[in-house]
Amino acid sequence: MNPNTNTTPNKxxxxxxxxxxxxxxxxxxxxxxETEAVCFTSAVEALKWAGQNxxxxxxxxxxxxxxxxxxxxxxxxxxxxxxxxxxxxxxxSEKELQREALKRGASAFLGKPVDPVAFVSLAxxxxxxxxxxxxxxxxxxxxxxDQQSATEALFALERTTLEALVKIIDLRDPRTGDHCRxxxxxxxxxxxxxGLSMIEVTQLAQAARIHDIGKxxxxxxxxxxxxxxxxxxxxxxKKHVTDGTAMLSAFTTPILxxxxxxxxxxxxxxxxxxxxxxxxxxxxPLFARIVAVADTFSALTSRRxxxxxxxxxxxxxxxxxxxxxxxxxxxxxxxxxxxxxxxDIRAExxxxxxxx
Amino acid sequence: MGxxxxxxxxxxxxxxxxxxxxxxxxxxxxxxxGATNQATLQDALARHALDDVMRAAHAIKGSTANIGxxxxxxxxxxxxxxxxxxxxxxxxxxxIELDQAYExxxxxxxxxxAGIT
Numbered sequence: 001m002n003p004n005t006n007t008t009p010n011k012x013x014x015x016x017x018x019x020x021x022x023x024x025x026x027x028x029x030x031x032x033x034e035t036e037a038v039c040f041t042s043a044v045e046a047l048k049w050a051g052q053n054x055x056x057x058x059x060x061x062x063x064x065x066x067x068x069x070x071x072x073x074x075x076x077x078x079x080x081x082x083x084x085x086x087x088x089x090x091x092x093s094e095k096e097l098q099r100e101a102l103k104r105g106a107s108a109f110l111g112k113p114v115d116p117v118a119f120v121s122l123a124x125x126x127x128x129x130x131x132x133x134x135x136x137x138x139x140x141x142x143x144x145x146d147q148q149s150a151t152e153a154l155f156a157l158e159r160t161t162l163e164a165l166v167k168i169i170d171l172r173d174p175r176t177g178d179h180c181r182x183x184x185x186x187x188x189x190x191x192x193x194x195g196l197s198m199i200e201v202t203q204l205a206q207a208a209r210i211h212d213i214g215k216x217x218x219x220x221x222x223x224x225x226x227x228x229x230x231x232x233x234x235x236x237x238k239k240h241v242t243d244g245t246a247m248l249s250a251f252t253t254p255i256l257x258x259x260x261x262x263x264x265x266x267x268x269x270x271x272x273x274x275x276x277x278x279x280x281x282x283x284x285p286l287f288a289r290i291v292a293v294a295d296t297f298s299a300l301t302s303r304r305x306x307x308x309x310x311x312x313x314x315x316x317x318x319x320x321x322x323x324x325x326x327x328x329x330x331x332x333x334x335x336x337x338x339x340x341x342x343x344d345i346r347a348e349x350x351x352x353x354x355x356x
Numbered sequence: 357m358g359x360x361x362x363x364x365x366x367x368x369x370x371x372x373x374x375x376x377x378x379x380x381x382x383x384x385x386x387x388x389x390g391a392t393n394q395a396t397l398q399d400a401l402a403r404h405a406l407d408d409v410m411r412a413a414h415a416i417k418g419s420t421a422n423i424g425x426x427x428x429x430x431x432x433x434x435x436x437x438x439x440x441x442x443x444x445x446x447x448x449x450x451x452i453e454l455d456q457a458y459e460x461x462x463x464x465x466x467x468x469x470a471g472i473t
Contacts, residue, residue: 018419020386027371027378063414090418113421113429116371 009036010127011053015046015072016061016089021112025059025089028116032123043067047075055084056127062090062097070101077105083133085126089114158253165210173223176212178349179298184208185345186294187287193334194290204287207258211266211291214244226305241267241276261285266292269326281328289328293319293335296326297342302351309351312343362457363464364424376472383465386423393419394458397435401451409447410439416454420461427457 014025014037022039029037035056040046043064050058058076062069069088076086085107090097098109107126110119170177188205196204215223218240222233229237244263248256265279265288272280284292300315310318316336323332335342368379393416400408417432431454438447 018389018415018422020382020389020419021422023382023385024368024371024422031371061418063411063418112418113367113424116367 009034010057011036011038011055012123013037013046013050013055013058014039015041015043015059015064015069017041017043017064018061021061025114028114028119029059029123031116031120032127035127043072047072050076050081051079056130057123058084058086060086060088062088062101069106070097070104073101073104073106083130083137085130087119087122087126154253158251158255161251162206162209162255162259165213168216169210169213172216175351176215176223178351179302180209180212182298182345182349182351183211183291183294185349186297186342187290189338189341189345190290190294190331190334193338194331203255203258204262204290206255207262207287208291208294210244210248210259211262211295212240212244213247213259214240214242214263216247217243228306238267238275241265258287262288262291264288266295268292270328271325274326290331293327293331296322297335298351301346312339312346362425362427362460363468364426365468367424380465380469380472383423383468386419386425387462387465389419390416390425390428390458390461394455397451397454401447406439406442406444410436413439425457425461428454428461431457 012029012032012035014022014029016022016025016039019041022037022041026037026039029035038049038053038055040049043060043066046060047067060069060072064072067075069090073086073088076084082105086105087108087110088101088106089110089112101109108122110122166177166180169180184205187208188201191201191204218237222229222236225233241264245260248260248263251257251260262285264276265284268274268277268279268284268288269292270281270284270289272278296319297315300310300318301312303309316339319327319335320332323329363383365379368382372379372382393412397409397412397416400412413432413436417429417436420426420432421429431450434450435447435454438445438450
């Protein structure tokens with residue numbers, strides 16, 4: 001509470017079963033600036049009040065008929081009040097009792113009779129400490145909220161960017177757009193089967209949607225060529241992995257960063273004979289290894305102007321043949337296991353050229 | 357009880373400042389509570405119930421120490437300490453001393469009241 005703006009006195013809860021003790025404490029509390037005592041001879045009533053009201057300090061006796069001071073403190077702390085200081089004032093002087101009270105959440109221990117000057121000084125310090133703790137907690141909460149909203153804004157921006165890139169691919173070449181969609185869904189199914197975490201599966205499914213974005217830089221004569229690519233054309237087509245990587249190199253957000261890895265490495269082969277870096281085995285990022293299988297399945301089962309689409313069984317056979325060479329065996333196994341799901345996806349996102 | 361003052365009023369004056377009437381009311385109330393506590397202690401002593409003796413003595417010690425009734429508080433502490441140690445040693449003489457100290461405290465309170473009127 002800010003004493004400059006709040007005219008309501010801060011409450012100090014005093015609990016002692018002896019009325020004359022309460023009278024003395026109320027008087028002592030009145031010497032603490034901007035406070036007033038709320039006194040209870042019943043610990044149970046005091047507990048009820050503490051559950052419904054805010055106070056800056058609690059003073060409690062140990063020996064009371066309904067609840068001991070230690071039990072009272074335990075109840076107060078047990079109900080989530082962790083920052084209101086509690087001073088136990090009692091005639092008891094046993095170390096064991098003091099330790100127990102401190103363990104249960106007492107902030108300080110004073111013996112009767114209380115020296116009023118010492119008590120007022122202690123109370124003021126504890127009340128100030130409470131204020132500082134609340135302020136620190138509020139600042140930490142605000143900083144956390146700021147950070148959270150900045151992170152959310154960044155993720156929202158990443159989603160928007162990804163959608164824009166998907167749209168650009170669709171507009172430049174709808175066939176590549178559909179292929180990317182299928183590959184993303186195939187990859188998601190395979191990754192789920194492999195037991196990747198939900199976060200990883202979701203990231204992969206999003207990131208793979210633009211795995212062929214590098215084709216945007218392909219000349220029309222190559223992108224739209226109706227016959228098989230030859231020689232230099234092949235080399236030019238292969239450039240889509242490095243061009244795509246360059247397009248996304250500035251992005252550091254999780255999905256677009258994962259996209260960059262997939263784009264760069266989805267034509268690597270498990271045995272190290274792929275391109276562009278001839279990476280092998282686990283040196284190829286996992287997402288790219290998964291996309292490689294999904295990409296090949298989508299490509300083989302799609303019609304090209306220079307060839308018919310392979311049947312599913314032939315495509316599966318070719319991919320299995322490449323297990324351990326082009327593809328990681330574990331991924332090929334998962335691919336085979338989710339085949340019914342992959343066929344459903346094919347039906348939902350058919351190849352435009354095939355259906356024409 | 358030697359040099360222990362029967363009623364150390366300076367402590368209450370420090371707390372209540374110039375409010376002598378407030379002090380007088382407090383002392384009067386304390387004497388009322390004291391009579392009840394004394395009866396509770398007598399009853400516990402008669403029943404030879406050490407735990408109840410300890411609790412009654414503790415209550416007397418706390419309430420009288422707070423108003424500056426040091427002699428009574430000191431006698432009560434002797435009883436409480438012995439009872440807590442589960443021994444009757446020293447309790448009987450301390451109980452007699454406590455009754456006498458209470459009488460002197462009542463006298464002192466009456467005198468204080470008379471002094472402020």
